[in-house]
Amino acid sequence: MGRLTMRASTVRAKSSRDPFAHVTYGAETAEYATLVLEPPDRLRTSAVRLRLVIQLEGVTKHYPRSNRPSVEDVNVFIDKGEFVFFIGPTGAGKSTMIKLLLREEVPDKGTITVGETDVTKLRRWKVPAYRRSIGCVFQDFRLLPNRTAAENVAFALEVIGKPRSVARRVVPEVLELVGLGGKEHRYPHELSGGEQQRVAVARAFVNRPLLLLADEPTGNLDPDTSIEIMRLLDRISRTGTTILMVTHDSNIVNQMRRRVIEIENGQIVRDQARGVYG
Amino acid sequence: MRAKYVMSEVFLGLWRNISMTVAMIITMAVSLTMLGAGLLLYNQVDVIEEYYQTNLEVVVYMQRDVTEEVSEKIGEELRASPYVKQAQYESQEEAYERFQETFAETKDLVDSVDPEVLPSAWRVEMHDINDADQLIADFAEREGVYQVTNQRDILQEVFDILGGAQRLTLVVALVQGVAALMLVANTIQVAAYSRRREVAIMKLVGAPNWFVQAPFVLEAVFAGVIGSIFAFATLIAAKFLVIDGQFSNLFSLMPPITMQSILILLPILTGISAVISAITAWITLRFNIKV
Numbered sequence: 001m002g003r004l005t006m007r008a009s010t011v012r013a014k015s016s017r018d019p020f021a022h023v024t025y026g027a028e029t030a031e032y033a034t035l036v037l038e039p040p041d042r043l044r045t046s047a048v049r050l051r052l053v054i055q056l057e058g059v060t061k062h063y064p065r066s067n068r069p070s071v072e073d074v075n076v077f078i079d080k081g082e083f084v085f086f087i088g089p090t091g092a093g094k095s096t097m098i099k100l101l102l103r104e105e106v107p108d109k110g111t112i113t114v115g116e117t118d119v120t121k122l123r124r125w126k127v128p129a130y131r132r133s134i135g136c137v138f139q140d141f142r143l144l145p146n147r148t149a150a151e152n153v154a155f156a157l158e159v160i161g162k163p164r165s166v167a168r169r170v171v172p173e174v175l176e177l178v179g180l181g182g183k184e185h186r187y188p189h190e191l192s193g194g195e196q197q198r199v200a201v202a203r204a205f206v207n208r209p210l211l212l213l214a215d216e217p218t219g220n221l222d223p224d225t226s227i228e229i230m231r232l233l234d235r236i237s238r239t240g241t242t243i244l245m246v247t248h249d250s251n252i253v254n255q256m257r258r259r260v261i262e263i264e265n266g267q268i269v270r271d272q273a274r275g276v277y278g
Numbered sequence: 279m280r281a282k283y284v285m286s287e288v289f290l291g292l293w294r295n296i297s298m299t300v301a302m303i304i305t306m307a308v309s310l311t312m313l314g315a316g317l318l319l320y321n322q323v324d325v326i327e328e329y330y331q332t333n334l335e336v337v338v339y340m341q342r343d344v345t346e347e348v349s350e351k352i353g354e355e356l357r358a359s360p361y362v363k364q365a366q367y368e369s370q371e372e373a374y375e376r377f378q379e380t381f382a383e384t385k386d387l388v389d390s391v392d393p394e395v396l397p398s399a400w401r402v403e404m405h406d407i408n409d410a411d412q413l414i415a416d417f418a419e420r421e422g423v424y425q426v427t428n429q430r431d432i433l434q435e436v437f438d439i440l441g442g443a444q445r446l447t448l449v450v451a452l453v454q455g456v457a458a459l460m461l462v463a464n465t466i467q468v469a470a471y472s473r474r475r476e477v478a479i480m481k482l483v484g485a486p487n488w489f490v491q492a493p494f495v496l497e498a499v500f501a502g503v504i505g506s507i508f509a510f511a512t513l514i515a516a517k518f519l520v521i522d523g524q525f526s527n528l529f530s531l532m533p534p535i536t537m538q539s540i541l542i543l544l545p546i547l548t549g550i551s552a553v554i555s556a557i558t559a560w561i562t563l564r565f566n567i568k569v
Binding site (some may be wrong): 102125128129130131132133134136142144145155156158159160161203207 | 280283475476478479480481482483484485486487489
């Protein structure tokens with residue numbers, strides 16, 4: 001641990017903006033010991049802590065007719081710009097939480113507020129508009145196979161009725177941001193897993209959502225590529241986007257040292273500001 | 279942009295599932311043809327009723343050996359009846375002429391009938407044809423009267439036949455219609471399944487529900503419209519080939535089915551099939567694509 005801290009200070013000297021800046025590629029790349037992630041510096045964080053983005057109060061959801069994981073009296077408050085890890089064993093209820101936040105499910109009890117929206121009282125027809133304020137990234141990328149990277153990103157704009165001129169302007173920018181400049185016209189099968197996930201992140205981020213939900217975004221990626229994706233998410237988090245990431249990757253959690261919320265049997269057993277996987 | 283996307287999805291969806299699309303269009307066309315035929319018959323009954331309503335008569339046939347005196351007396355009494363507007367005598371010769379005219383095309387029949395066989399008659403024009411039964415009751419048993427017939431009773435048989443044909447077409451239309459709608463539901467399910475990726479992503483990025491559903495609903499509407507056009511073409515063909523063609527003699531007994539009454543079916547059939555297809559598709563989607 002001491003070694004890590006020391007490393008962190010040297011890294012800070014190099015670049016205070018990119019926690020992955022020191023990660024070198026090649027032989028040492030997979031060496032996690034060299035990957036040191038600093039938490040965002042305190043001043044910055046307090047500056048963006050203007051309001052709560054997520055409030056879960058006494059949220060309970062049971063599935064009486066199936067053995068899907070339920071959640072029991074969950075209370076979570078997450079600020080704007082926070083980066084939060086959701087950890088816990090399979091079946092603990094993490095994905096149910098994501099479903100509740102996406103309003104794919106409605107809780108039995110309790111209230112969920114995202115931004116200004118009371119999700120529990122949201123009318124059905126208002127759900128699409130609500131989802132536009134949330135970006136989503138998944139383990140399996142969920143790209144359209146018959147569309148290029150740029151078209152996949154543009155699709156998110158297209159289906160919510162943004163004019164084509166907006167897509168022409170915004171899509172290249174976002175792809176550049178996620179590091180896919182020059183690969184706009186590749187199809188998903190012509191991209192590596194990491195690149196496909198970058199497209200997915202670009203699509204989630206293109207509408208500048210308030211909240212980005214990432215359900216095991218590195219689950220299908222090798223360690224190197226995972227680091228790249230984490231670096232990308234970190235950069236996005238620094239733009240003020242709240243990120244909620246479900247993960248089983250202990251290395252990432254341990255080295256990012258961000259807020260960790262651990263769930264077990266549908267209940268929060270730990271909520272730690274700069275937690276480790278544990 | 280979005281319209282173009284939706285349209286390309288519609289045609290892609292129909293093409294991907296072409297056998298189902300064809301089956302859907304055929305059953306719809308059959309159902310709508312039957313519905314169209316049923317509507318034509320319904321209209322036809324109205325036309326016939328209207329056509330004859332003013333011309334319907336009660337005919338009082340006299341016995342063949344009736345004397346002129348008795349016949350005249352019946353005529354006077356008929357004229358005196360409150361129900362009767364006008365009564366006209368038709369002699370045996372006149373009856374024979376009418377008979378010749380009516381069956382001019384079947385010479386053998388005309389030749390086989392003697393003028394003396396046909397009875398003379400009083401053709402009675404009523405104030406209200408609905409009072410015919412009372413008039414018949416008054417005169418049927420009178421001396422010299424052979425038989426009193428109400429033309430409406432004869433017409434009623436024609437109506438019964440038309441009504442039966444109409445019911446048959448409507449039943450076939452209904453059964454085929456149910457089959458067509460089940461095919462629509464099935465097609466929509468298949469389409470929704472083959473496009474589940476797109477649908478999931480669209481919902482995830484917050485596409486409005488109507489936008490997610492539009493390609494599917496329009497697919498059904500498109501098939502419905504094509505089916506109604508085929509049905510319309512079939513009815514036009516039936517008019518030229520069957521009614522005006524092969525069976526023209528049979529149909530000449532009733533007023534002709536006008537081109538106009540067929541033309542008006544195009545918007546009716548198209549509208550009905552488009553709306554019902556759309557509703558079916560939409561209901562199917564509500565069970566398949568949850569928000």
